[in-house]
Amino acid sequence: MASPTAAPRAFIQQQNLVEQVADYLTQAIIQQHFLPGERLSEVQLSRDLGVSRAPVREAARLLESRGLLISKPRRGFFVRALNAVELEDVFDLRLCLERHAIERLAERYTADAQRALKQQVEVLCEAAAGNDGTRRIEEDLQFHRLMLHYAGNERLLRAFDDLSHELRLCITLITKTHEAPDTIATSHFKLLDALDSGSPDACREAIDYHIGVARDFVVKGVGETGDSSDEDSADEDVLPR
Amino acid sequence: MASPTAAPRAFIQQQNLVEQVADYLTQAIIQQHFLPGERLSEVQLSRDLGVSRAPVREAARLLESRGLLISKPRRGFFVRALNAVELEDVFDLRLCLERHAIERLAERYTADAQRALKQQVEVLCEAAAGNDGTRRIEEDLQFHRLMLHYAGNERLLRAFDDLSHELRLCITLITKTHEAPDTIATSHFKLLDALDSGSPDACREAIDYHIGVARDFVVKGVGETGDSSDEDSADEDVLPR
């Protein structure tokens, strides 16, 4: 519990309770105020947040669709716990999406896209030099989000956004130390160079390398992370048809 | 408005009201008993189905996450209307996922996988020979789902499942005529052959061809399908950050 990260905007207080609750839960999960596998009680949360159960329920459903929570019928919601295999899967899917995106992007690499990406890398480098780990991650994700955006497939972008929540979870949950600012900078500049070259092969190589580094960086920290596999028969829940 | 399809009552009283409502809505949308862009009233639906608004709301949120509905704050839920661009995007993402899947599958093509896929192709051929268009589509999707499954990445499979709902929408919404049984059969056998050969290039070529055919088959029927773009500023909703 404890206080939710940043206080909600001074904007308008009473609008979109669901989204406010969702943000609160997201932050609480990522900052590990809720432990992986922990059960969340609807009534407890609604009491703590001072709202009724309805918005809490909807927010929980939202987080479930984003892969941060898991619901078991009649049991409630549990914080998603990722094991090593699931972690690999997440990064493999990321690779899948970004490979496709950079390929599409290379085909239609406009000056606008180039400018936006370059600028975002600068922002990222600036963030990497600072101490705010969260901001560094966000700016990094934003760079990749821009790549997906300029690739020109909105559905692809949505798939990435869906995945990005789990990605955030993986990264913040496991990463203890941070990449060196230099590494981050050069790693992203390589992507820009590959795009400038216009060569699909170079792009693919660059993105493979880039994501490989990120994956290794996260995976190496997975000793005993959290185990979500207990009672399931390991096959049936995968193919319920 | 207009009353929904079949008489509402007669099928409730089991558990999982939410899922039942979701299934009902899904079928109604796919079978075009609700027209694209049409607004769905929560109270209307809850009256028709004989349940309260809570499960209707949750089901609608579920369908929203699956891309079948769109919610506008304070306005309610609307049936998703796909324009030509969104249609292209869906098939492009499908290509992205299946390319990756078949690549992974080729690396670990077990006898089990081979057997299961062959069997499913047979089931599909059988279905293609019949008259049930829905079953043909389902068996086709199931074949591809099996491919994704045996590729060994559950997260990838989930991404495909998410997409498959929209895929179903695209296919059933637009396709007037059906592919010839022969075409379906040979098209899938080519995939099996490519997998048997173990060549990544052959696999990629096969899946590109396969999905290209399916896409062309659907896209060619898109004259005036449904236009979802009206009041949005076309840029802001894509990059809200």
Added chain:
DNA sequence: CTTGGTAAAACTGTCGACAGTCGGCAATCG
């Protein structure tokens, strides 16, 4: 000390109700 069963407590799924808000319509004004 362990084990098995029963009862209480807590929780989820579902329901009906209320208030604020949005869109449409009509009356009014220029």
Added chain:
DNA sequence: CGATTGCCGACTGTCGACAGTTTTACCAAG
């Protein structure tokens, strides 16, 4: 006659409550 403004109805967002089920606590027997 057209545009503007105020009103009305409908609907969503949110709330508190109830019933059935699951979990936990407790007690007794081995």
